[in-house]
Amino acid sequence: MAVTIYDISQKAGVSTATVSRVLNGSGNVTPATRQKVLEIIEQYGYIPNPFARGMGLGSSRTIGILCADSSDLYTAKAIYLLEQELRAEGYEALLCCTGPNQDVRKNYLNLVLSKKVDSIILVGSHFIASTELENEYIKEAASQVPIMLLNASYDHPNVYSILCDDHISMHDAALSLICSGIPDILYLYNSNSYSGLKKLKGFQTALQENNIPVLLQNLLYYDGPSGSVEEITAYLDKTLGGRINFHGILASDDLLAIGGMKYIQSLGLDIPEDVSIVGYNNSMLTACCSPTLTSVDNCLEALSHQLIHTLLHVLAGEEMPKKTIFSGKLIQRNTTRF
Numbered sequence: 001m002a003v004t005i006y007d008i009s010q011k012a013g014v015s016t017a018t019v020s021r022v023l024n025g026s027g028n029v030t031p032a033t034r035q036k037v038l039e040i041i042e043q044y045g046y047i048p049n050p051f052a053r054g055m056g057l058g059s060s061r062t063i064g065i066l067c068a069d070s071s072d073l074y075t076a077k078a079i080y081l082l083e084q085e086l087r088a089e090g091y092e093a094l095l096c097c098t099g100p101n102q103d104v105r106k107n108y109l110n111l112v113l114s115k116k117v118d119s120i121i122l123v124g125s126h127f128i129a130s131t132e133l134e135n136e137y138i139k140e141a142a143s144q145v146p147i148m149l150l151n152a153s154y155d156h157p158n159v160y161s162i163l164c165d166d167h168i169s170m171h172d173a174a175l176s177l178i179c180s181g182i183p184d185i186l187y188l189y190n191s192n193s194y195s196g197l198k199k200l201k202g203f204q205t206a207l208q209e210n211n212i213p214v215l216l217q218n219l220l221y222y223d224g225p226s227g228s229v230e231e232i233t234a235y236l237d238k239t240l241g242g243r244i245n246f247h248g249i250l251a252s253d254d255l256l257a258i259g260g261m262k263y264i265q266s267l268g269l270d271i272p273e274d275v276s277i278v279g280y281n282n283s284m285l286t287a288c289c290s291p292t293l294t295s296v297d298n299c300l301e302a303l304s305h306q307l308i309h310t311l312l313h314v315l316a317g318e319e320m321p322k323k324t325i326f327s328g329k330l331i332q333r334n335t336t337r338f
Helices: 005-012 016-023 031-044 073-088 102-114 136-142 166-179 194-209 229-240 254-266 300-315
Strands: 062-067 092-097 119-123 147-150 159-164 185-189 219-221 248-251 276-280 294-297 323-326 329-331
Touching: 005 016, 005 031, 016 031, 062 073, 062 102, 073 092, 073 119, 073 300, 092 102, 102 119, 102 136, 119 300, 136 147, 147 300, 159 166, 159 300, 166 185, 166 194, 166 248, 166 276, 166 294, 166 329, 185 194, 185 254, 229 254, 248 254, 254 276, 300 323
Parallel strands: 062 092, 062 119, 119 147, 147 159, 159 323, 185 219, 185 248, 248 276, 276 294
Antiparallel strands: 294 329
C-alpha cells in the first residue's frame, strides 16, 4: 500500500498541514521539525502527488461550513467540533447559516464557492432533498470542490457521507422500550429530513417486527418553535388534552423528549413509573432535567473526527470511502427502567 501524507504525519507526530508546509518549502516550520519530517519521508519513500503539494500552494486553506440553524444544539456542537479540528490542521472555517429555504441554500453555497474554499461541509441532512432536480446544486458544487456531508447521505462523485445509522439506532431504542414491557409508545418528531425519516422508519419497523400496530394518533409531528420546551409542552397539551393512551415516549431529539417530560409531569404522573421517556442526540440537556434523560448517543464526536480525517485524505488526492456509517448507542438514565 502506498504511503500517504497522513501516514507521514502520524509517524512524524505532526499534522498533515505541517507535512504539507515541509513539502512546499514553507518557512513556518522549525528546523528540527522539518528535519524529522524529511527523514520520515526518505525512510518510507513517500512520493507526494501534485494535488497533495497543492495543499500549501494555490490553496485558500479555508473550508466552508453550511448549516440550517446554528442555534440547534446538535448543529452548534457539530460546528464547534469541526472548527476545532480544522484549526488544528491549519485550516480556517467560513460559516454560513442558511435557514430552511432551498433557494437561500443555493445562494449561500455559491457565495462560499466564490471564496475559493478547498471544500464545503454540509452539516445535517436538511441539505439533501428527495428529488434529483432539487439536489442539482449539490452536484454542481461537487464538480468544483469535495462536498462533505455530516449525518446525511448522497451518492455522487466527489461527495462524501459520514453519518449515524439513525434507522437502526431508533429501531433499537424502540425495541428497548418494547422489551421493557412498553408496547404503547408515543413517537414525537419534528423533521421530515433524510435523518428524520430514517428515525421514523426505524421506530415503525420495531413495532411491526413485534406485531404492534402503528397508530397514527401515536405519531405526533411538532412543527412549532424548535428551541422552546414551553411551546412543545403546550403543543402536547393542546393535541392530547390530558389523554394518555401510551406508557412510553420516544422523541427524535432531546428537546422534544424534555417537552414530553414536562407535559407528563404537569399531569401529576411519575417518570418512569407511569411513562418512560427516551430522547435522541445525548446532548447536554440530558443532565439538565429531572429525572435525567435516557437518550441515544449518535456519535457526533466520532462523526466529526471521521469527516475531517476523510477530508484531509481527499485533499491529499487519496481514495477514501464515499460513505462511513456509525451505530448509535442508547445511554440509560433515570427516565427509563430497562
